[in-house]
């Protein structure tokens with residue numbers, strides 16, 4: 001490095017350059033984020049009423065930890081350069097500083113308390129008592145498929161007029177859907193990234209999850225738990241459509257199965 005031979009100019013330049021790079025990166029990132037309405041970085045599209053809550057929490061945690069990361073790494077770099085071993089310079093000994101220790105304990109504690117309370121609030125909205133369901137259905141995982149059961153005209157599951165499909169999950173948009181999640185054999189995991197939901201399907205336990213979709217479209221259901229040799233092909237297809245289209249599909253599928 002050019003400046004390092006000439007004494008102190010080199011390290012200082014490196015620190016200045018690093019600081020400028022950090023500030024520049026942060027400025028770029030925030031400008032980019034501000035320019036995008038409905039901020040979404042790295043995450044797939046969110047299609048439920050609760051997805052924005054989870055995304056917001058994700059970005060809050062990412063910003064807090066991001067700022068702390070940059071500050072800690074920048075301080076580390078400064079200290080590495082500034083207090084490096086130099087001929088003729090003796091090490092200084094310190095026995096701590098109560099004020100500094102208090103500050104670096106209290107600030108993280110407050111941050112963690114804030115994150116705990118914020119995430120608890122989101123958790124209770126997403127996974128607390130579900131709102132009254134418009135549609136109830138059952139998803140039973142097995143090696144290596146998703147068995148879907150819809151209630152028939154009576155609106156109740158496990159009656160004569162139920163409709164069952166394999167790997168085809170249809171949901172009406174803007175309706176609250178309660179999913180009873182089961183497993184026939186081993187532990188699977190029901191994962192729809194666009195729902196921001198991942199729930200284990202455990203034999204002997206019926207899991208409950210609810211969604212209210214905000215957009216129509218076609219998505220995929222992945223099994224997110226290594227459940228055997230065919231795990232890679234345990235893939236379901238999710239269609240979110242209007243209530244009319246959903247009811248028409250139910251009727252049509254029922255007619256096809258009867259015929």
Ligand SMILES: [Cu+2]
Pocket residue numbers: 141142143144187188189223224225226227231234
């Ligand atoms: Cu599986």
